[in-house]
Amino acid sequence: MSENGKNTKMGQDFEAARDTWREAYEGRLPNEKPRFNRSGIEVKPLYTPEDWSPDDYLPDLGFPGDAPFTRGIYPTMHRGRSWTQRQLIGLATPEDYNARMRRIVDSGATALSMIPCNSVYRGYDIDEVDIEILGTCGTTINTMEDMETCLAGVPIGDMSVALNDPSPFTLLAFLLGVAKRRDIPWSRISGTSNQSDYISHYVANHMFFRLALDGARRVFVDHVQFANEQLPRWNPVSVVGQHMQQSGATPAEAMAFTLASAIQYAEDCQARGLDVDAFLPRFTFFFDISISFFEEIAKFRAGRRIWARLAKERLGATDPRAWRFKFHAQTSGVDLTRQQPLNNIARTTAQAIAGILGGLQSMHTDAYDEVLSTPTEAAAKIAIQTQNILREEAGLTDVIDPLGGSYYVEALTDQMEEKIMAAFDEIDAAGGMFQAVAKGLVQEKLGESSMAFQRRVESGEQTVVGVNAYQDDEDVPVTPLERPSREAMEQQVAKLKTFKAERSNADVEKALDAMARACADENDNVFQRLVEAAEAGATHGEMCACLRRELGFGQPLIAA
Amino acid sequence: MNTTQETHSPVIPAAIAGLARPPKVMVTKIGLDGHDRGSRLVASFLRDAGMEVIYTGPWQQVETVVNQAAQEDVDCIGVSSLATDHLLVPKLMKALKAAGLDDVIVIVGGIVPDEDEKMLMAEGVARVFHPGCSQQDIVGGIADLIVERRKTLGE
Numbered sequence: 001m002s003e004n005g006k007n008t009k010m011g012q013d014f015e016a017a018r019d020t021w022r023e024a025y026e027g028r029l030p031n032e033k034p035r036f037n038r039s040g041i042e043v044k045p046l047y048t049p050e051d052w053s054p055d056d057y058l059p060d061l062g063f064p065g066d067a068p069f070t071r072g073i074y075p076t077m078h079r080g081r082s083w084t085q086r087q088l089i090g091l092a093t094p095e096d097y098n099a100r101m102r103r104i105v106d107s108g109a110t111a112l113s114m115i116p117c118n119s120v121y122r123g124y125d126i127d128e129v130d131i132e133i134l135g136t137c138g139t140t141i142n143t144m145e146d147m148e149t150c151l152a153g154v155p156i157g158d159m160s161v162a163l164n165d166p167s168p169f170t171l172l173a174f175l176l177g178v179a180k181r182r183d184i185p186w187s188r189i190s191g192t193s194n195q196s197d198y199i200s201h202y203v204a205n206h207m208f209f210r211l212a213l214d215g216a217r218r219v220f221v222d223h224v225q226f227a228n229e230q231l232p233r234w235n236p237v238s239v240v241g242q243h244m245q246q247s248g249a250t251p252a253e254a255m256a257f258t259l260a261s262a263i264q265y266a267e268d269c270q271a272r273g274l275d276v277d278a279f280l281p282r283f284t285f286f287f288d289i290s291i292s293f294f295e296e297i298a299k300f301r302a303g304r305r306i307w308a309r310l311a312k313e314r315l316g317a318t319d320p321r322a323w324r325f326k327f328h329a330q331t332s333g334v335d336l337t338r339q340q341p342l343n344n345i346a347r348t349t350a351q352a353i354a355g356i357l358g359g360l361q362s363m364h365t366d367a368y369d370e371v372l373s374t375p376t377e378a379a380a381k382i383a384i385q386t387q388n389i390l391r392e393e394a395g396l397t398d399v400i401d402p403l404g405g406s407y408y409v410e411a412l413t414d415q416m417e418e419k420i421m422a423a424f425d426e427i428d429a430a431g432g433m434f435q436a437v438a439k440g441l442v443q444e445k446l447g448e449s450s451m452a453f454q455r456r457v458e459s460g461e462q463t464v465v466g467v468n469a470y471q472d473d474e475d476v477p478v479t480p481l482e483r484p485s486r487e488a489m490e491q492q493v494a495k496l497k498t499f500k501a502e503r504s505n506a507d508v509e510k511a512l513d514a515m516a517r518a519c520a521d522e523n524d525n526v527f528q529r530l531v532e533a534a535e536a537g538a539t540h541g542e543m544c545a546c547l548r549r550e551l552g553f554g555q556p557l558i559a560a
Numbered sequence: 561m562n563t564t565q566e567t568h569s570p571v572i573p574a575a576i577a578g579l580a581r582p583p584k585v586m587v588t589k590i591g592l593d594g595h596d597r598g599s600r601l602v603a604s605f606l607r608d609a610g611m612e613v614i615y616t617g618p619w620q621q622v623e624t625v626v627n628q629a630a631q632e633d634v635d636c637i638g639v640s641s642l643a644t645d646h647l648l649v650p651k652l653m654k655a656l657k658a659a660g661l662d663d664v665i666v667i668v669g670g671i672v673p674d675e676d677e678k679m680l681m682a683e684g685v686a687r688v689f690h691p692g693c694s695q696q697d698i699v700g701g702i703a704d705l706i707v708e709r710r711k712t713l714g715e
Contacts, residue, residue, distance in 0.1 A: 207594025
């Protein structure tokens with residue numbers, strides 16, 4: 001054995017056979033150019049025991065459910081419990097959302113997701129923005145009443161609820177209010193604050209960035225602390241590598257930045273005095289799955305191994321549950337094309353297989369028409385059935401980590417780990433993720449990588465079927481637009497105005513005042529006060545405006 | 561299919577080399593969406609091609625865009641829309657007209673369904689660029705429109 005687990009002594013017969021093959025290969029492909037994956041790792045035509053051997057099997061791979069979790073975080077993996085199908089849903093009015101959600105619940109879904117309107121993402125109420133774009137990309141939820149309507153007839157105590165709910169987590173506050181009204185104890189509320197990763201919003205998904213960096217940091221830790229104390233089944237943290245990769249990061253960079261963010265968040269919680277073994281098992285991750293098949297699988301395997309090490313050695317977690325790298329993944333919309341859009345079903349399938357073989361816990365498959373408009377219900381259905389076909393027809397869940405032991409996949413996992421750690425160490429050297437994004441270091445890397453990828457497409461080095469290869473002149477099919485009517489939105493705005501007129505404004509003001517004061521008192525919990533404000537009838541926009549006054553308006557660093 | 565791996569070099573359209581002053585383009589996003597990878601890339605392409613680019617970042621108000629377009633005397637406003645924000649472009653067109661800036665070229669790029677494209681063209685948008693357009697399509701398309709505009713202005 002040499003260093004890096006590479007076996008260099010395979011014997012003379014091996015070397016002779018290898019040289020014969022190499023000669024034959026190079027004779028047929030004399031001027032072949034080297035190939036690189038998206039993370040910049042050279043991909044060779046063949047991998048052998050010289051590239052990887054199982055000599056360090058236990059420390060490097062181990063068994064599923066055991067550190068370092070390279071082969072999966074649970075002993076049974078997808079045989080025991082397959083991944084959760086978690087499709088993003090959100091459109092138009094709370095009534096529209098409820099109708100769609102109930103159809104999904106009736107068909108047996110045990111998990112729901114909620115995507116609010118872009119106006120909500122920006123921290124506004126619907127009476128503050130242009131009506132033309134309301135409800136076209138998500139549901140208009142501004143009050144606890146709206147949440148009540150969204151969830152009418154939905155058994156929230158028995159479902160896992162994923163909220164696309166950036167800091168200051170107003171949707172969670174509304175959800176907790178609804179639970180209280182229905183006498184459902186908060187200890188039964190399970191799910192995830194999908195968009196708690198404010199650093200990724202500052203860097204990449206800017207529209208979710210509502211509070212200034214320091215303010216977002218404060219509310220983040222308050223929200224984790226609140227969940228720790230009162231919501232035992234809630235995952236308050238989802239660290240979003242997907243935003244990084246969608247914004248241009250290579251797969252290795254996306255993993256590195258995500259791990260660096262997770263470390264930042266964990267260390268911030270530790271600085272608050274929270275117990276790492278209590279909060280870390282509730283950390284979850286969310287990634288993009290690009291069509292770079294083996295690279296994505298290796299990314300996930302390497303990520304699991306690195307996280308186990310960081311959680312244990314750096315953060316000092318002793319509970320093995322804290323070492324588990326639980327992640328949701330979404331097939332990448334960046335790889336989808338407007339040209340010949342049905343091809344996107346094939347792309348999504350390949351991406352989904354990579355995610356499954358990569359050992360994900362939960363998945364969203366993109367609808368093929370995402371690149372044409374907000375997805376239609378028919379296309380969303382194909383996306384779900386794609387998952388069902390892969391799980392129940394293709395036999396992908398029969399064997400745990402079926403690519404484990406592949407010379408290529410193991411060597412690539414090692415190489416990805418090196419790439420990821422190099423980028424991670426760079427962030428560390430810059431003072432950690434918070435400092436690195438405040439200085440614009442990460443943003444610069446995203447810009448460079450997205451430009452480099454675009455150049456690969458432009459030069460034809462990266463084939464995109466229907467775009468720079470195999471094009472045809474067929475027209476792009478027209479998808480029906482499913483958009484809320486202007487009348488429906490006008491009614492919704494009127495409803496909000498009535499709500500504001502009928503509630504007790506004195507109670508709302510008192511609750512907002514208490515929240516504002518909490519911002520100046522580090523012993524108070526801003527999120528606790530926000531839950532109380534929501535219960536008193538404060539709207540989403542009012543709560544965001546109040547915190548923006550106290551903690552600063554979220555203005556991400558944007559340069560081009 | 562082009563499989564050559566050329567090193568990157570800016571594509572400077574010949575047509576704009578002859579202009580008295582470089583083309584000036586504002587790249588913007590109006591409305592609520594913040595997905596800006598596309599607009600940042602396009603801004604870089606245009607700069608590489610020798611154009612002067614004003615990049616506003618997302619969440620611009622229609623009024624701000626119009627004021628800035630007037631102050632900066634831009635040839636063209638490029639609106640990036642990935643989440644239906646192009647539905648605000650008719651408002652932008654009206655505001656430009658009201659400000660006497662009818663001759664400023666407006667183009668839209670991003671996720672624009674066909675029905676919306678028809679609507680936008682009827683409102684006076686010069687061109688809609690869809691996903692998959694190459695750098696050359698975009699740079700060349702904008703260059704042609706600007707050369708035409710300068711001719712009309714007698715420059």
